[in-house]
Amino acid sequence: MSKLRLLFDRFTLILIAVVLAATLLPAHGQGAVFFERLTAAAIALLFFLHGAKLSREAILAGATHWRLHGVIFIWTFVIFPILGWGLRPVLLPLLGEPLYVGMLYLCVLPGTVQSAIAFTSIARGNVPAAVCAASASSIVGIVITPLLLQLLLQADTSALDSSSLLQSILHIGQQIFLPFVAGHLMRPVIGRWMDRHRKLITSVDQSSILLVVYTAFSESVVAGLWQQVAPQSLILLVICCCVLLAIVLALNTWSTRKLGFNRPDEIAIVFCGSKKSMATGVPMAGVLFSASAIGPVLLPLMIFHQIQLMVCAVMAQNYQRLDDQARRRRSPA
Numbered sequence: 001m002s003k004l005r006l007l008f009d010r011f012t013l014i015l016i017a018v019v020l021a022a023t024l025l026p027a028h029g030q031g032a033v034f035f036e037r038l039t040a041a042a043i044a045l046l047f048f049l050h051g052a053k054l055s056r057e058a059i060l061a062g063a064t065h066w067r068l069h070g071v072i073f074i075w076t077f078v079i080f081p082i083l084g085w086g087l088r089p090v091l092l093p094l095l096g097e098p099l100y101v102g103m104l105y106l107c108v109l110p111g112t113v114q115s116a117i118a119f120t121s122i123a124r125g126n127v128p129a130a131v132c133a134a135s136a137s138s139i140v141g142i143v144i145t146p147l148l149l150q151l152l153l154q155a156d157t158s159a160l161d162s163s164s165l166l167q168s169i170l171h172i173g174q175q176i177f178l179p180f181v182a183g184h185l186m187r188p189v190i191g192r193w194m195d196r197h198r199k200l201i202t203s204v205d206q207s208s209i210l211l212v213v214y215t216a217f218s219e220s221v222v223a224g225l226w227q228q229v230a231p232q233s234l235i236l237l238v239i240c241c242c243v244l245l246a247i248v249l250a251l252n253t254w255s256t257r258k259l260g261f262n263r264p265d266e267i268a269i270v271f272c273g274s275k276k277s278m279a280t281g282v283p284m285a286g287v288l289f290s291a292s293a294i295g296p297v298l299l300p301l302m303i304f305h306q307i308q309l310m311v312c313a314v315m316a317q318n319y320q321r322l323d324d325q326a327r328r329r330r331s332p333a
Helices: 002-007 010-024 029-053 056-060 066-086 088-095 097-108 114-122 127-152 165-185 187-196 198-222 231-258 263-273 278-288 291-330
Strands: none
Touching: 010 198, 029 165, 029 187, 029 198, 029 278, 066 088, 066 097, 066 127, 066 231, 066 263, 088 097, 088 231, 097 127, 097 231, 097 278, 097 291, 114 127, 114 263, 114 291, 127 165, 127 263, 127 278, 165 187, 187 198, 198 278, 198 291, 231 263, 231 291, 263 291, 278 291
């Protein structure tokens, strides 16, 4: 039972329920307008909290380990996008254009923050470096994700909602970056309160994501999402996400060891360089994509997110077990 809870946590089950609710009871008319406005407020609150949670000390801690951060940045914003673009001849015929755009969007997103740090801690890796790298990835991704998406779509903006790349970045700045900066500036005032109420903050964080997912999928269902995505396409999508994660984890681990990083640094690189953020990706998709496109775009991210949590949970436990074995060997009999 504990292993089952490890693979399928409560948030994942609620997320599935929200998708089902949006499929069976999508928001219409004035209800849709209400949820759109509520979602905009939720996105602002979400990134305000992210900014407030990030201490200046966390930014500075481990920041001088430029070699480790450079490798994580390359995996997140160079190798991942190249894989998504390079696999186009395979993914496009298998998944179709809408889901392939979603896979490409997945590949250009920043890494996760909370789960990457949590798994690095469980595996006894370099936590300060993971905090710094994951936080920097989240901030840089606000600007670099739409740039990479535009580049990899080869200037074809038909999937994008904004009329120009500059408008997209400005829109993201207003809805995401400004609340993030405001939250960070408010940290001296509310930082201690937030540290004392981490569970409440996590609940608000997850509730914001659920609201965004419901609104996005409602719009997509009304626009005919499930007429566009057949059941066999979903099965193929799960397989493609599994293969993509397996390729990234295998190459990431192999290259990290070849570059001579020690075990704690390897752990930080593997967990920070192989994960993609749903917390950033879901609200950003609402800014970048039209209502009809957002559903297929989010499906790969939601599936990949669950798979990465399951796989990385097992990997973190394996790293911990190896560390325990090494400590027992070093300790005197």
